Amino acid sequence: MAYDKPLPVPDPVTRPFWDGLKAHELRVQRCRDCNDAVFYPRAVCPHCGSRNLAWTVCSGRGTVHAFTIAHRGTPAAFRSAAPYVVAMVELEEGARLMTNLVEVEPSPEAVRIGMPVEIVFDDVTDTVTLAKFRPR
Amino acid sequence: MMGLSGRAAIVGVAESDAIGILPDKSTLQLVAEASLNAVDDAGLSVRDVDAVFAAGWRPTEVAEYLGIAPRYFDGTQVGGSSYVIHLGHAATAIANGLCEIALIVHGESGRSRVGMFPEGGGPQLPAGQFEAPFGLPGAVGAYAMACSRHMHEFGTTREQLAEIAVATRKWAALNPKAFVRDKLEIADVIDAPLICWPFGKLDCCLVTDAAGAVIVTSLERARDCRRRPIRVLGFGEGLDHQMISEMPSYVHGPGRISGPPAFAMAGVSHADIDVSQIYDSFTYTVLLTLEDLGFCGKGEGGLFVSGQRTAPGGDFPLNTSGGGLSYTHPGMFGIFTIIEAVRQLRHDYADHGPRQVADAVIGLVHGTGGRLSATGTAILGRD
Incomplete structure (x- = not known):
């Protein structure tokens, strides 16, 4: 069955991020002036205002910062997938990104804040790869 | 800024003719009903309105529907808190002579979805790429x-969150306009079907059809109006993100930004607040806001609301209409926090027993919009 969930449409600034995932590489910007990680990808550093940003490749390891388990009220395309975990993962490099946790039971007993996780590259279509995470 | 305190007053408040499930009414019809009812409450005519504040709908759309040509307008749209923020903007404009009679209005056919204003973004926007x-x-x-995150950092429990839903329902039981009024126990909240853990259905606001409107004018003009003026003593606004994935800290909301200037402008302290209306989109919204506004320390919200402290008869009367959790919630609720605060401070319920917070003189109104994104705080006082 064709993938029917929402797909991102890259813009000129975010394109390297999405191209990176397609190549199974997690790329996050880092500010050359304040050295903070920047996510989502931007034309300007939200920490210091610099335009001097560089792409870096991340390890794909991080920890769960926060999560919810979606049971009801999901977007229509996700209804049959419920319950599923939506989480914020904090990368070793410092950025936080929204993701799904996979290969784990969707329950507050199985998922823990602070739990170590690693990236899973989910090739959802021929052109789009999503960054998901599983316990490590 | 001290020069703005108390110079504008709220002289009219109203809902649409009915609220609840209204499949035969369009969103703009609800807006018009609430607007006309609010100017009636003030003893004014819609022809007197010279300023329009709207979010969801644009001021152009509201003014066009009502057939008015305002000389001042503001379409700040930051979600359900917008209307509390509009109140501060209106008070500022009035104090500076830029307008005299301001209409702040919001309506939504949130449940029946009749003639709704457009919503949503696209797959190339930040939310479309990084959340959707x-x-x-x-x-x-x-x-x-x-x-x-709050549960993780501070040990806040679902039972503590449920205290808010249960107490709010007790207020709803006293309000004939409230959408749900049957008694709730803590266990009912915990056992309700899970929507998104840690929230069950009863941690979440209603989805209804409703509109509300507020009329603001100068204190001088207010004293010639039909109802006792309720003065706008202080206000503040704050935001620190739009998307939830961008919120700097999940346990610190923008109430920490909007609250202090509101208290400072009003020249009152927390102990002076007799009654509070704090936007309850979800139980957690209230708990976080109580902390952010400084009614308790960070992490102490769970303890603060325990023991039905916010219920009728408790020492912190909160969301006395029954709030978004039990009274009404068409999608963006902020306007209704102002309406209920004004009614409490006017003593509209003086003959309704515990529905009236006795001797209420100073009230706090707080809206939270978006994804805990933007807040407005206002402090109102009986003239």
């Missing part, structure tokens, strides 16, 4: 995720 692919369920998923 993961299926986070709208506002509820966002607030639930933030709440998980």
